[in-house]
Amino acid sequence: MEILERVAFSDVRLDYLNEHPAERDHAGNTNQSGEENLWRAEKLLGVWWRVRLSRPEVLSVVLPWHTAEGGEFELIPPSGLTVGQVAARVRAFSTDIEKANPVCTAKMRVLGQAPITPVHLSTLAVDHIDYAGLPCREGLIHLDGLHRMLAWELTGRLANGPGLEVLIAGDPEGPTGPHTAEGPDGGSSGSTGDERE
Numbered sequence: 001m002e003i004l005e006r007v008a009f010s011d012v013r014l015d016y017l018n019e020h021p022a023e024r025d026h027a028g029n030t031n032q033s034g035e036e037n038l039w040r041a042e043k044l045l046g047v048w049w050r051v052r053l054s055r056p057e058v059l060s061v062v063l064p065w066h067t068a069e070g071g072e073f074e075l076i077p078p079s080g081l082t083v084g085q086v087a088a089r090v091r092a093f094s095t096d097i098e099k100a101n102p103v104c105t106a107k108m109r110v111l112g113q114a115p116i117t118p119v120h121l122s123t124l125a126v127d128h129i130d131y132a133g134l135p136c137r138e139g140l141i142h143l144d145g146l147h148r149m150l151a152w153e154l155t156g157r158l159a160n161g162p163g164l165e166v167l168i169a170g171d172p173e174g175p176t177g178p179h180t181a182e183g184p185d186g187g188s189s190g191s192t193g194d195e196r197e
Helices: 009-019 031-045 055-059 083-092 094-100 102-111 146-154
Strands: 002-007 048-053 119-124 138-144 164-169
Touching: 002 009, 009 031, 031 119, 031 138, 031 164, 048 055, 055 083, 055 146, 083 094, 083 146, 094 102, 102 146, 138 146
Parallel strands: 119 164
Antiparallel strands: 002 048, 048 164, 119 138
């Protein structure tokens, strides 16, 4: 992780609103929820940094429960998965996921070709139902950018770039240092209990 600079929350929020208008007309628009998560992280941690993450660090980001825009295939269970684990699931079950979750799949397809923009993370899980089941409460925790991180990994763009710029709430080095992945593809080496046969 390369720490670039400290950033005021007012700038974080303004950048988010410029990039993610809540009134944007597309299926599954969750931009309002993203802004609410920024406020939760600000209330919880009160400090923001601009950092650059390597691909392995991006793959280790913990994603919260995600029902895939109301689709029939639960992309991420309440216990969460890393970006690397979810990307592996999408690769393994791409046909099933595309049929069951057309809105989520369409978002990833579009975002896979979109400009790479900063995502928002937190060093602690925020107080929201989507994060309630996470056993991992600290590290690199998603606030906004789930579909973008997955899309960029699935299209190979994370591997070919200089790293991903991130706005992160809290101390990026934390009391225990940055979260790192244990297993291949940015996943932990243990079972999540949610693997599909």
